[in-house]
């Protein structure tokens with residue numbers, strides 16, 4: 462597993478460095494209408510090809526599931542890739558985005574790497590070996606109730622019809638928690654739960670590439686990941702909830 466993690470780290474760093482360099486040129490394209498949008502799509506695809514090329518050089522047979530190029534190949538090992546998580550932030554020059562790479566073996570995530578190039582923060586996790594930030598061991602927060610907690614979330618901006626349902630949950634949690642954050646990168650939201658910077662995270666309708674690495678990170682840091690109905694399998698679910706095991710239950714009770 463260490464070998465897989467090393468390659469995932471190499472790929473994430475390469476793509477992250479490329480993203481960081483690309484922010485410098487964003488200003489030029491922002492002047493034209495649509496210019497910045499097209500530029501960001503190009504950056505997205507280029508970052509993805511940097512990652513896929515790095516993987517292919519080492520594991521040419523492995524399967525890939527990547528946000529921009531979709532699913533290709535069939536193999537016990539599958540790499541799940543989000544080359545740029547936080548595109549809207551990136552597009553607007555908000556320095557909060559990440560590269561997310563996970564490796565699954567027979568459908569089970571074994572390795573997760575999330576790289577935040579702006580802060581030079583590298584989050585890594587290997588099943589059974591814990592989660593680290595720049596090689597320091599991570600632990601989820603110890604909060605036993607919603608009091609004094611900060612929860613992070615993402616708004617259902619792609620499916621605004623879910624807003625009433627979203628608001629019901631938001632209102633229930635906001636009653637008891639200290640505050641809420643919407644930072645704009647689900648991968649970093651999960652990494653930050655693992656790091657104990659935020660106490661919990663919840664969102665609707667994410668995709669595998671948003672959550673695969675981050676979910677392993679949270680569970681390897683002692684947390685729990687499931688959906689907002691309390692099911693542990695969130696892969697095919699329409700929502701995700703991550704927190705320490707006690708807070709996970711408290712949140713479920715509060716929104717029931």
Ligand code: IPD
Nearest residue numbers: 545546547548549615645646647
């Ligand atoms: C998005 C971010 C965002 C979340 C969205 C995701 P993208 O990923 O993770 O925080 O709210 O639902 O799709 O599109 O920037 O890769």
Ligand code: CA
Nearest residue numbers: 543546547671
């Ligand atoms: Ca994403």
Ligand code: CA
Nearest residue numbers: 528543545546
């Ligand atoms: Ca993306």
